[in-house]
Amino acid sequence: MRLKVFRHRQGMSEPRYDTFEMEAAPGMTVLSALFKIQEEFDDSLAFRYSCRGAVCGSCAMLINKVPRLACRTQLMPLLAGEQEISLSGYPAIGGPVSWDPKEDVLVEPLPHLPVICDLVVDMTRFFAFYRDIDPVFSPLDPDPEKERLMDPSDVRELELYTNCILCGACFAACPVDAKNPRFSGPAALASLYRFCIDPREGRRIERLKTADTPDGWWGCEFHANCRQVCPRGVPPIVAIGQARQEIKKQRKEGEEM
Amino acid sequence: MNVDEPVIHTHDVLIIGGGLTGLRAALSVFYAGLDGAVLSKVHPLRSHSVAAQGGMNASLANVPGEGSVPDSWEMHAYDTVKGSDYLADQDAVALMCREASATVRELEHMGMVWSRLDSGRIAQRPFGGAGFPRTCYAADRTGHNALHTLYQQVIARQIPVYEEFFATSLIVADGRCTGCTAIEIMTGKMHGFSARATLLATGGFGRVYSRSTNALINTGDGQALAFVAGAPLKDMEFVQFHPTSLFGTNILITEGARGEGGMLLNREGERFMERYAPESLDLAPRDVVARAIETEIAEGRGFEGGYVHLDLRHLGADRIRERLPGIRQIAIDFAGVDPIEEPVPIQPGQHYAMGGIDVGLDGAASLPGLYAAGECACISVHGANRLGGNSLLETVVFGRLVADAIVRDLPQYTVPQGDDAERAVSREDRRIDDILKKRGGEKAFSVKKELKDIMFSRFGIFRNAGDMEAGLTAITRLQDRFRTVSLSNSERGVNQALVRYLELEGMLILAEVVARGALARKESRGSHTRADYPKRDDDRFLAHTIASMSERGIEISFRPVSLGMFSPKERAY
Ligand SMILES: Cc1cc2nc3c(=O)[nH]c(=O)nc-3n(C[C@H](O)[C@H](O)[C@H](O)COP(=O)(O)OP(=O)(O)OC[C@H]3O[C@@H](n4cnc5c(N)ncnc54)[C@H](O)[C@@H]3O)c2cc1C
Numbered sequence: 059m060r061l062k063v064f065r066h067r068q069g070m071s072e073p074r075y076d077t078f079e080m081e082a083a084p085g086m087t088v089l090s091a092l093f094k095i096q097e098e099f100d101d102s103l104a105f106r107y108s109c110r111g112a113v114c115g116s117c118a119m120l121i122n123k124v125p126r127l128a129c130r131t132q133l134m135p136l137l138a139g140e141q142e143i144s145l146s147g148y149p150a151i152g153g154p155v156s157w158d159p160k161e162d163v164l165v166e167p168l169p170h171l172p173v174i175c176d177l178v179v180d181m182t183r184f185f186a187f188y189r190d191i192d193p194v195f196s197p198l199d200p201d202p203e204k205e206r207l208m209d210p211s212d213v214r215e216l217e218l219y220t221n222c223i224l225c226g227a228c229f230a231a232c233p234v235d236a237k238n239p240r241f242s243g244p245a246a247l248a249s250l251y252r253f254c255i256d257p258r259e260g261r262r263i264e265r266l267k268t269a270d271t272p273d274g275w276w277g278c279e280f281h282a283n284c285r286q287v288c289p290r291g292v293p294p295i296v297a298i299g300q301a302r303q304e305i306k307k308q309r310k311e312g313e314e315m
Numbered sequence: 316m317n318v319d320e321p322v323i324h325t326h327d328v329l330i331i332g333g334g335l336t337g338l339r340a341a342l343s344v345f346y347a348g349l350d351g352a353v354l355s356k357v358h359p360l361r362s363h364s365v366a367a368q369g370g371m372n373a374s375l376a377n378v379p380g381e382g383s384v385p386d387s388w389e390m391h392a393y394d395t396v397k398g399s400d401y402l403a404d405q406d407a408v409a410l411m412c413r414e415a416s417a418t419v420r421e422l423e424h425m426g427m428v429w430s431r432l433d434s435g436r437i438a439q440r441p442f443g444g445a446g447f448p449r450t451c452y453a454a455d456r457t458g459h460n461a462l463h464t465l466y467q468q469v470i471a472r473q474i475p476v477y478e479e480f481f482a483t484s485l486i487v488a489d490g491r492c493t494g495c496t497a498i499e500i501m502t503g504k505m506h507g508f509s510a511r512a513t514l515l516a517t518g519g520f521g522r523v524y525s526r527s528t529n530a531l532i533n534t535g536d537g538q539a540l541a542f543v544a545g546a547p548l549k550d551m552e553f554v555q556f557h558p559t560s561l562f563g564t565n566i567l568i569t570e571g572a573r574g575e576g577g578m579l580l581n582r583e584g585e586r587f588m589e590r591y592a593p594e595s596l597d598l599a600p601r602d603v604v605a606r607a608i609e610t611e612i613a614e615g616r617g618f619e620g621g622y623v624h625l626d627l628r629h630l631g632a633d634r635i636r637e638r639l640p641g642i643r644q645i646a647i648d649f650a651g652v653d654p655i656e657e658p659v660p661i662q663p664g665q666h667y668a669m670g671g672i673d674v675g676l677d678g679a680a681s682l683p684g685l686y687a688a689g690e691c692a693c694i695s696v697h698g699a700n701r702l703g704g705n706s707l708l709e710t711v712v713f714g715r716l717v718a719d720a721i722v723r724d725l726p727q728y729t730v731p732q733g734d735d736a737e738r739a740v741s742r743e744d745r746r747i748d749d750i751l752k753k754r755g756g757e758k759a760f761s762v763k764k765e766l767k768d769i770m771f772s773r774f775g776i777f778r779n780a781g782d783m784e785a786g787l788t789a790i791t792r793l794q795d796r797f798r799t800v801s802l803s804n805s806e807r808g809v810n811q812a813l814v815r816y817l818e819l820e821g822m823l824i825l826a827e828v829v830a831r832g833a834l835a836r837k838e839s840r841g842s843h844t845r846a847d848y849p850k851r852d853d854d855r856f857l858a859h860t861i862a863s864m865s866e867r868g869i870e871i872s873f874r875p876v877s878l879g880m881f882s883p884k885e886r887a888y
Pocket residue numbers: 331332333334335336337354355356357358359362363364365366367368369370371372457458480481482483516517518519528529530533536537567666667688689690691703704705706707708710
């Protein structure tokens with residue numbers, strides 16, 4: 059098989075694709091293939107990594123035109139066509155690249171974020187949206203002596219969203235983020251929703267309203283790419299839908315009062 | 316190459332490391348009204364702490380034990396000391412266990428989502444070596460939930476975080492540590508960080524071993540930085556092997572899986588722990604279970620390739636989905652096995668470093684101005700073997716307490732004067748240029764691979780003098796070969812080969828420290844198991860191993876353990 063890898067660093071007038079031939083051993087992931095390249099063929103190849111176990115969120119990249127974690131994506135199933143995900147309304151990035159899905163695995167940086175070097179992108183904008191939602195627990199009541207009590211079923215719903223590892227895959231897969239640079243994006247909105255449904259949180263309604271804007275809850279066009287690509291099973295689209303419902307309900311109650 | 320002016324950042328307190336320890340410490344420095352900053356070679360959320368699965372111990376007593384007595388910090392301390400094979404310092408253990416409940420609750424008050432009991436209280440599960448169900452958990456993503464919570468607290472306070480800065484040396488002037496130099500990975504520029512006090516919170520060194528459950532970035536940089544700067548290391552030969560890492564990638568399968576009822580089976584389908592730990596079975600402490608599995612494999616009762624089975628099927632699909640969702644996903648993604656349908660193939664893997672930078676109860680290293688906490692430090696709460704769930708606890712408890720100690724000590728440290736930081740930056744700049752200019756010779760990767768294999772085979776679960784002597788000779792040979800290693804990439808910016816080179820340099824030093832400590836300790840205790848000295852020897856070795864750097868090389872000495880409430884007994888489970 060061949061790994062076709064996007065290359066770009068400062069000083070290069072335009073990106074190029076390098077092709078590396080290798081044997082795909084069973085279980086071999088894209089991340090281990092990238093390490094193999096770095097160690098044996100070209101030590102200038104740049105990509106982020108840390109946990110190699112799909113928990114830290116470092117290694118999201120575009121693999122066969124789908125944002126995925128490199129450490130969790132195995133080569134053989136990709137070549138066998140088993141991991142196809144078709145994304146909606148999604149403009150492919152960069153120039154025309156030809157690749158043969160039976161022989162090649164195409165590896166490119168996450169779109170919608172500036173490339174620093176090869177597969178490493180500048181995540182500043184992604185994290186700025188996260189910061190903007192003020193992701194910090196703010197209870198109204200003073201801390202009790204022991205823990206605040208929580209219903210196990212509330213925890214289960216919260217966990218859907220606290221599972222987010224901020225990898226950016228959904229942000230890269232979102233057609234709205236591609237055309238609207240102000241749209242908060244699925245991950246930030248999912249994180250915001252996490253605070254809106256935490257029974258211990260003091261500013262739930264207020265928080266819900268902070269994204270009651272065209273670039274917040276209302277920016278989403280329900281392409282559902284976020285949910286499809288999320289490696290942690292987070293459903294930002296569900297959060298957004300429920301938040302909209304809640305806001306409509308609030309408005310109605312406001313009118314009735 | 317670097318013609319522009321050196322950039323020096325000045326803070327009261329510099330925290331190197333953005334894992335649980337570093338972030339918790341940053342909050343305390345902030346609460347004290349001081350200017351603290353965090354520096355990390357990866358974005359803080361990518362720190363290894365995020366991977367911790369099973370939980371954090373605290374004697375909340377939310378879940379009753381088997382007897383009528385409720386859990387208490389004293390029982391927690393007893394289990395910890397016994398688990399440590401009596402090598403832990405009992406004053407440090409008492410401090411940690413006493414602070415445990417407040418620490419778990421503090422995280423809850425910061426908004427961390429813990430799993431809950433029907434009563435609404437924080438859920439607790441049984442963990443190896445513990446007399447009570449004491450491990451508080453957030454499904455099997457405890458580290459993730461804790462780290463994200465602390466990160467949120469840190470960004471809310473706009474505490475400066477230098478992300479993707481790799482610390483290359485500590486600045487030492489007049490016998491005092493006054494900060495560090497660090498290369499900004501994305502640009503390749505060397506920066507100076509000048510601080511009145513510096514806290515190392517850089518985590519473990521698992522990646523010195525092949526077959527490790529640790530993140531790829533756990534290369535022990537902080538221990539090496541401290542050691543080279545003149546601060547001794549302690550108990551470095553005590554390396555924990557986790558019994559259950561996934562065959563192939565060695566990704567951890569949490570002890571929580573056995574806490575929930577998972578059973579270990581050999582090739583004959585036998586529940587072999589019945590022979591090794593008739594009382595606590597699969598939940599005996601890690602060192603006991605890891606040795607049992609290795610013995611099964613060595614005696615031909617493992618599967619081809621060297622693994623045994625962890626069977627969860629009897630727990631049923633619902634319980635697996637609810638309590639161990641992360642583990643199920645890992646087994647599916649990385650071994651192609653769904654634990655609901657098939658047993659999971661596992662083998663022991665390096666997991667945790669009990670040893671680290673030698674610090675006192677306040678976290679101070681012997682070099683003034685330098686402190687350490689978390690896995691990179693050895694305040695000695697784990698002794699010869701750490702109990703599961705005690706390390707996350709250590710990071711948050713001592714992240715706080717050591718930062719408090721720094722705040723207390725700070726008046727005695729003046730703002731560093733003079734141009735020591737500038738000089739250190741130019742020295743490190745030249746060093747990097749020299750590395751980038753090297754040509755020919757070997758590739759770093761082959762040296763690294765050999766090192767890891769030597770560590771696993773010679774300084775692994777079972778050790779003996781002959782193997783270890785051979786291992787030490789091989790390590791020193793690798794240190795020689797390393798001098799000829801060169802990189803092809805000679806760019807300054809985004810040069811990961813350079814980062815890897817700098818990590819490997821430190822790993823080769825730490826490997827030698829582990830080796831010399833293991834050879835000097837002629838007994839078996841906790842994780843350190845010697846076939847040639849199978850018994851614990853309290854007369855000679857109820858003592859910490861101290862490794863220091865002298866002109867003659869690495870020297871080993873011993874320092875007595877601080878005992879207390881519990882006197883050493885034989886450890887039976
Ligand atoms: C898979 C796994 C599961 C675990 N599960 C549990 C559990 O359930 N319960 C438990 O109690 N313990 C568990 N542990 C142990 C526990 O997770 C760790 O001991 C703990 O998280 C270490 O935290 P730390 O803050 O000391 O360091 P880390 O979280 O490792 O952070 C180190 C920080 O230092 C930075 N750093 C390192 N070197 C440099 C450098 N040269 N320059 C700049 N920055 C640097 C890194 O970027 C990082 O931010 C587990 C360990 C593993 C491997």
